[in-house]
Amino acid sequence: xxxVYLWILQLVTAVVVFFLLATxxxxxxxxxxxxxxxxxxxxxxxxxxxxxxxxxxYWLAFYIIFLILVLYxxxxxLRNILIELTPAWSRQVNGLVIAxxxxxxxxxxxxxxxxxxx
Amino acid sequence: MSHQELKIVKFRVQRFDPVQDRKPYFxxxxxxxxxxxxxxxxxxxxxxxxxxxxxxxxSCRMGICGSCGMLINHFPRLACHTQVEELRTExxxxxxLPNFAxxxxxxxxxxxxxxxxxxxxxxxLRSDAQEVxxxxxxxxxxxxxxxxxxxxxxxxxCGCCLAACPTSATDSAFLGPHALAQTxxxxxxxxxxxxxxxVPLVDSxxxxxxxxxxxxxSEACPKGVDPALGIQLLKRKAVLGVxxxxxxxxxxxxxxxxxxKPKLPVPELTIKRS
Numbered sequence: 001x002x003x004v005y006l007w008i009l010q011l012v013t014a015v016v017v018f019f020l021l022a023t024x025x026x027x028x029x030x031x032x033x034x035x036x037x038x039x040x041x042x043x044x045x046x047x048x049x050x051x052x053x054x055x056x057x058y059w060l061a062f063y064i065i066f067l068i069l070v071l072y073x074x075x076x077x078l079r080n081i082l083i084e085l086t087p088a089w090s091r092q093v094n095g096l097v098i099a100x101x102x103x104x105x106x107x108x109x110x111x112x113x114x115x116x117x118x
Numbered sequence: 119m120s121h122q123e124l125k126i127v128k129f130r131v132q133r134f135d136p137v138q139d140r141k142p143y144f145x146x147x148x149x150x151x152x153x154x155x156x157x158x159x160x161x162x163x164x165x166x167x168x169x170x171x172x173x174x175x176x177s178c179r180m181g182i183c184g185s186c187g188m189l190i191n192h193f194p195r196l197a198c199h200t201q202v203e204e205l206r207t208e209x210x211x212x213x214x215l216p217n218f219a220x221x222x223x224x225x226x227x228x229x230x231x232x233x234x235x236x237x238x239x240x241x242x243l244r245s246d247a248q249e250v251x252x253x254x255x256x257x258x259x260x261x262x263x264x265x266x267x268x269x270x271x272x273x274x275x276c277g278c279c280l281a282a283c284p285t286s287a288t289d290s291a292f293l294g295p296h297a298l299a300q301t302x303x304x305x306x307x308x309x310x311x312x313x314x315x316x317v318p319l320v321d322s323x324x325x326x327x328x329x330x331x332x333x334x335x336s337e338a339c340p341k342g343v344d345p346a347l348g349i350q351l352l353k354r355k356a357v358l359g360v361x362x363x364x365x366x367x368x369x370x371x372x373x374x375x376x377x378x379k380p381k382l383p384v385p386e387l388t389i390k391r392s
Contacts, residue, residue, distance in 0.1 A: 004321050004356045083323060087291040090323050 006076060013073040020066045054115040067108040075101045127151040127202055129160050131172065132213040134220050142220065144211075145169065151202045157190055157210060158197040161224075174224040181340060184276030188224055189213040194278035194338045215281040230290075231277045234297040238319055240304060243312025244368060258372040263308040270303035270348050272341045279335035279345050291324035295335035298326060299345035302352040311368035317356050326353060 026033065028045070043049060053059040079097040083090045129149050134142035147168050149160045158176060165172045175185040179198045186197040190212055191205050202210060218226035244250050279295040280286050286294050301320050305313040320326045329349050336346040 002318065002321050003323065003325065003327050004317075004360055007327050007353075008357060008360060080328070084285065084289040084292070084328060087289050087324060090291075 010073060010076050013069045017066070017069050017073055020062070020069065023062070024066065051115075054112060057116070060112055060116045063112055064109055068105060071101050071104050071108070124150045124152055127160070127207075128209045129164060130209055130211045131161070131164065131224070133172070133223050134214075135171075135222060136220075142214075145172075149202075153203060155202050156198055157188070157195075157200045157202060157205075157212060158186055160202060160210065161197060161212070172224075173222045182274060184274035187215050187226075187276040187278045187281065189215055189281065194281040196276060196278070196340045199340050215277055217281050217283065217286045218277065226277065228277055231275065231280055231294070231296055234293050235275070235300060238293070238297050238301045238304075238316055239312060240300050242304065242307065242310050243315060244309075245311050249371070254371065255374065256372045257309040257369045259308050259369055263369070266308070267303050267306045270299055270306075270343055270345075273300060273303070273339075273343050273345075274341055276340065278338040278340060279343075282334040282338035284332050284334060285328055285330060289324060289328060292328050293320060293322075293325050295329070295345040295349060298329065298352060299335075299343060299348035302348035302355070305352065305355060308366070308369040313355065313359070313365075317352075317359060320352070321356055326356060329353075 031043070034040070075097050079093060082093045082097070086093065126148050127150075129147045130144050131147060132142050133139070133145045147164045149163050151160070156179075158179060161172065161174050161176075165174075174188070174197070176198065177183040177185040179186075181196055181199040184196070187194060188197050189195075190197065190200050191207060191210060194215055197212070212224060214220045214224050215226045218228060218230060221227050242250075273296065275296065277296070279299075283292075283295050285292050298320060301316050304310050305316055326349065329346075331346060331350060333346045336344045339345060
């Protein structure tokens with residue numbers, strides 16, 4: 001794949017992840033702000049709240065998309081740093097980063113998906 | 119006649135003879151400095167009076183040939199273009215340009231610069247091969263079209279940009295600011311039709327996208343080329359080439375002149391030979 005496509009994807013994931021990350025941060029860590037807007041979701045890290053999200057198809061889709069985009073964005077950046085530091089090992093670095101990404105995506109999808117179907 | 123104040127400045131010059139030295143070392147030379155004296159003048163003084171074995175590149179001594187690029191007080195500059203007084207230090211440290219191997223003393227091996235430059239095909243590329251082989255006239259170019267690339271054509275290939283570039287320091291495979299800026303120089307020239315050939319050359323693993331816009335190249339450039347700007351504009355061109363954007367048609371041949379001005383008669387000679 002030509003580098004320009006990888007770069008364009010990096011820009012697109014940056015923009016989309018901004019909004020997805022903001023949603024995640026608000027949900028997980030900004031309960032008081034939600035209370036200000038009279039939105040009471042309870043304690044987001046409580047068991048009931050977590051199970052509620054795990055059984056929702058929308059949240060499943062949200063987290064799978066979030067995972068894939070964040071992994072792409074972060075691993076592309078890591079790959080660039082590594083190939084600059086070790087220019088002679090570019091192909092090996094590409095392979096390693098792709099392998100890491102595939103493992104992380106598979107594990108990251110498996111867990112919420114298993115919860116969703118059970 | 120005005121009295122010029124003379125002051126002794128210490129020149130701390132990197133020395134390295136690959137035949138006998140294992141690594142570079144510094145030689146120290148006292149040089150009388152006066153107003154207007156350049157670092158190159160100081161090096162000439164050292165070579166002519168103190169140590170004739172000192173080696174450095176020089177040619178025009180007026181900031182146009184690009185031969186005398188050196189690391190002067192930790193910054194890449196042209197020695198002929200840097201006055202000793204402007205450095206405002208008692209000691210002037212002169213080293214060979216970084217990011218290049220050293221041939222001897224202050225002489226860097228610039229092949230890295232030239233090979234990367236050659237790689238990006240730094241000449242006008244046209245699809246009308248017959249016109250290129252046997253030109254029949256000029257290509258049309260307006261002053262506005264000239265402005266699009268003019269500043270990037272001021273490059274004198276001194277290597278100061280590549281010496282300053284932090285990515286070039288860590289990644290030896292990186293194309294470097296000079297080659298990338300010159301890619302933009304040709305791609306934005308209205309006479310050129312080679313964007314489709316050149317962009318894939320720089321759109322590589324160690325090409326265009328390994329520039330992180332540090333801007334050190336533009337800071338170091340002695341001719342105001344601003345290679346960092348050229349590289350960011352090239353990135354834009356590369357992205358627009360993918361997401362859409364009208365391809366520019368190359369400049370056509372300029373039409374022949376419609377009227378010829380009448381030639382003035384040759385004046386009669388005022389001194390007659392017998």
